[in-house]
Amino acid sequence: MPTDVERWKSETYGNDIRDHLFRFAEEGWDAIPDDEHDAWFERFKWWGLYHQRTGQESYFMMRIGTPNGVLKPGQAAVVAEVAREYATGPAENPEFGDAYVDWTTRQSIQLHWIKIEDVPEIFERLEEAGLSTQQACGDSWRNIVGCPVAGKDKHEHVDALPLAERLHETYKGDDDHSNLPRKWKVSVTGCREGCGQGDINDLAFEPATKERDGEPVRGFNVRVGGGLARNEPRFARDIDVFVDPEEAVEVGGALSALFRDHGDREDRFSARMKFLVDEMGADEMRDLLQAEYVDFELDRAGEDLRDDYSYNAGGANGGHNDHVGVHEQADGSYYVGLNVLVGRMGADDTAELARLADEYGSGEVRVTQRQNVLVTDVPESDLDDLLAEPLLEDYSPDPHPFMRGSIACTGTEFCSLSIVETKNRQVRYARWLKEHVSLPDGVEDFHIHLSGCTASCAQPQIADVSLRGMKTRKDGEAVEALDIGLGGGLGEFPRFADWVTQRVPADEVPGAIDNLLGAFAGRREDGETFREFVARTDEETLADLVVPEETEYEDPYMHNTKLTWYPYAEEDGMDDGPAPTDRNGTPLADD
Amino acid sequence: MSHRLRTLDDGAWVSVNDRRRAGASELWRVRGVCDCPVADLLVEGIVDVGVDRRTVTARVAGRCLACSRETVTGHLAVGRFVDGSYRPVSDDAVRVTAGESARSRVGGAEPATDAGDGE
Numbered sequence: 001m002p003t004d005v006e007r008w009k010s011e012t013y014g015n016d017i018r019d020h021l022f023r024f025a026e027e028g029w030d031a032i033p034d035d036e037h038d039a040w041f042e043r044f045k046w047w048g049l050y051h052q053r054t055g056q057e058s059y060f061m062m063r064i065g066t067p068n069g070v071l072k073p074g075q076a077a078v079v080a081e082v083a084r085e086y087a088t089g090p091a092e093n094p095e096f097g098d099a100y101v102d103w104t105t106r107q108s109i110q111l112h113w114i115k116i117e118d119v120p121e122i123f124e125r126l127e128e129a130g131l132s133t134q135q136a137c138g139d140s141w142r143n144i145v146g147c148p149v150a151g152k153d154k155h156e157h158v159d160a161l162p163l164a165e166r167l168h169e170t171y172k173g174d175d176d177h178s179n180l181p182r183k184w185k186v187s188v189t190g191c192r193e194g195c196g197q198g199d200i201n202d203l204a205f206e207p208a209t210k211e212r213d214g215e216p217v218r219g220f221n222v223r224v225g226g227g228l229a230r231n232e233p234r235f236a237r238d239i240d241v242f243v244d245p246e247e248a249v250e251v252g253g254a255l256s257a258l259f260r261d262h263g264d265r266e267d268r269f270s271a272r273m274k275f276l277v278d279e280m281g282a283d284e285m286r287d288l289l290q291a292e293y294v295d296f297e298l299d300r301a302g303e304d305l306r307d308d309y310s311y312n313a314g315g316a317n318g319g320h321n322d323h324v325g326v327h328e329q330a331d332g333s334y335y336v337g338l339n340v341l342v343g344r345m346g347a348d349d350t351a352e353l354a355r356l357a358d359e360y361g362s363g364e365v366r367v368t369q370r371q372n373v374l375v376t377d378v379p380e381s382d383l384d385d386l387l388a389e390p391l392l393e394d395y396s397p398d399p400h401p402f403m404r405g406s407i408a409c410t411g412t413e414f415c416s417l418s419i420v421e422t423k424n425r426q427v428r429y430a431r432w433l434k435e436h437v438s439l440p441d442g443v444e445d446f447h448i449h450l451s452g453c454t455a456s457c458a459q460p461q462i463a464d465v466s467l468r469g470m471k472t473r474k475d476g477e478a479v480e481a482l483d484i485g486l487g488g489g490l491g492e493f494p495r496f497a498d499w500v501t502q503r504v505p506a507d508e509v510p511g512a513i514d515n516l517l518g519a520f521a522g523r524r525e526d527g528e529t530f531r532e533f534v535a536r537t538d539e540e541t542l543a544d545l546v547v548p549e550e551t552e553y554e555d556p557y558m559h560n561t562k563l564t565w566y567p568y569a570e571e572d573g574m575d576d577g578p579a580p581t582d583r584n585g586t587p588l589a590d591d
Numbered sequence: 592m593s594h595r596l597r598t599l600d601d602g603a604w605v606s607v608n609d610r611r612r613a614g615a616s617e618l619w620r621v622r623g624v625c626d627c628p629v630a631d632l633l634v635e636g637i638v639d640v641g642v643d644r645r646t647v648t649a650r651v652a653g654r655c656l657a658c659s660r661e662t663v664t665g666h667l668a669v670g671r672f673v674d675g676s677y678r679p680v681s682d683d684a685v686r687v688t689a690g691e692s693a694r695s696r697v698g699g700a701e702p703a704t705d706a707g708d709g710e
Contacts (some may be wrong), residue, residue, distance in 0.1 A: 004597055034597065034608070034609060035608065035609055036601060036609070037593075037609035037610070038597065038606055038609045053611075054610075054611045268601055269601065269602070415605065416600055416604065416611060416614075417600055417603050419615075419616035452614070453603075469616070470616075470633070471616055471617070471618055471633055472633075472656060473618065473656060478617075478618045503633075503656070527610060560617075562614065562616065
């Protein structure tokens with residue numbers, strides 16, 4: 001029996017949703033029939049709109065897809081303007097104020113508190129600037145990720161940006177690929193550091209070389225079926241295929257079509273590509289791809305560069321672990337990577353970022369999978385002036401490791417899936433750790449990823465310390481808690497974190513990390529990375545080293561934030577908020 | 592009067608008439624799912640929804656915080672209709688598995704799922 005979602009999709013989906021969206025925008029929130037909310041909210045995702053959680057009815061999160069994380073000159077300024085004008089809500093966030101931009105782990109942009117009545121105007125502003133929300137969410141091609149300095153990296157194997165752009169142009173909006181069994185996440189990597197994080201995507205193009213007619217050809221090996229969501233993480237599997245950039249476009253579509261035809265539409269729980277690869281196996285998938293979906297003979301995999309991968313890999317081989325800092329480009333100019341703590345930047349700061357990019361660089365801004373931003377194409381002669389700009393005091397190119405390594409998802413502030421508050425908590429964690437906890441000598445990167453639930457938007461399984469939202473009872477009260485995992489990361493030998501300790505009350509987590517790092521310092525062998533330490537230590541011992549403890553750290557979000565209308569409101573009861581509201585923000589009578 | 596019941600957000604919520612009403616990740620007090628007199632059940636996912644006369648029920652996957660036993664429950668009450676309006680079961684209520692009639696599914700309820708809609 002098809003699921004409700006499949007039934008709704010079969011009635012209206014893809015590009016057709018736009019007309020309905022505009023009709024509802026014109027007629028107002030109340031025009032969406034009460035008995036069709038679930039259906040329409042599911043469909044709106046295809047156009048990048050998620051209805052916010054209970055207590056925030058009539059407000060939406062809007063996601064803007066920026067292929068490969070590239071905002072072309074002028075686009076960041078438009079994002080800032082849209083955020084300033086439309087992403088304002090009925091309450092302020094105590095850390096970030098009102099009107100902010102979230103840079104995401106898929107190199108996209110998220111805005112909150114968007115009213116459906118404003119969508120046509122916002123779309124017009126975005127589309128005039130060459131930006132779009134199309135397929136930023138929903139069961140289709142999501143934003144294509146990749147190395148954020150593709151085409152500029154000094155040592156890259158192949159410039160992958162043209163491929164990412166061609167895949168985007170070819171398959172976004174293509175009706176043949178607009179209704180897949182589930183989301184379809186694609187990564188294109190051309191660099192030597194593995195910055196595209198292909199291992200955690202449904203489809204990964206990874207840099208490789210293949211000899212053809214006696215000549216080395218640079219292109220990509222193909223992997224499929226990676227993903228982190230639920231409690232079923234998978235790394236993408238090698239299907240023994242090499243493609244040159246031209247063939248990659250066809251093979252990308254062929255694999256999307258294979259997933260469309262063979263993915264599970266009866267159980268969304270098992271619909272992702274990773275489960276199809278589990279079921280079919282890499283060899284059978286290759287055979288099926290060859291037999292039914294491509295018109296040329298597939299080449300066997302070429303020689304890859306995986307032993308060079310350093311991105312989010314724990315720092316063992318000395319390569320880039322992220323893009324923060326000042327780095328020379330292939331053309332002799334520089335890119336400057338700015339640390340954005342938990343990926344959130346105020347609209348005014350975003351406007352200032354756009355100004356700096358315009359004044360010192362080419363105007364381009366790029367987004368990384370670690371929720372940071374890059375100003376590219378800065379001449380060496382302008383570097384000092386850029387580095388002296390006040391904005392860089394808050395978004396540092398040389399941050400403390402705890403600030404640099406922090407990633408957090410949206411959390412209960414807006415998301416209906418999250419179990420706990422995340423962004424503000426992670427900000428407080430990072431500040432407290434910076435103030436009170438020392439890292440062992442030589443440890444310059446330490447990644448802590450906080451995800452509010454098993455959907456894993458903060459990629460918790462691939463961090464030194466992985467935090468995942470939970471609940472527990474403390475002193476008789478239900479409180480927000482976190483599971484703690486250790487030792488995850490990518491690289492030549494990717495590894496998911498071991499969840500060694502479960503349901504630690506959130507206010508005891510900083511103490512637990514302090515105790516863990518103290519134990520690491522005491523037991524560390526010469527030059528050992530944290531990830532290496534975890535890998536050689538058995539799980540039971542690791543669990544003993546994570547000792548939850550109350551400290552001076554104070555957590556204002558221990559109560560059940562999911563059951564508030566907004567976690568930071570003075571009166572935060574579910575009935576205390578104004579939602580739903582009309583186009584002007586005036587409360588509407590709820591039914 | 593018929594009502595629309597379904598799991599939503601891949602098992603994170605029970606949707607009643609297109610409103611999210613009961614969510615995963617809450618702590619429920621439940622009798623009869625482990626050896627504890629009353630389990631302190633952490634609800635990890637909504638497996639199925641049902642109705643028993645005016646009572647909306649759900650089968651949930653979860654674990655008892657006291658004894659750590661993992662379980663998939665029978666149908667437990669999550670709310671009921673009184674004079675046409677939905678009223679949730681109190682967080683402090685001790686829940687027990689409802690009768691077999693609760694297994695009748697209505698409104699195209701979705702199959703067993705779990706939260707999993709990462710960006």
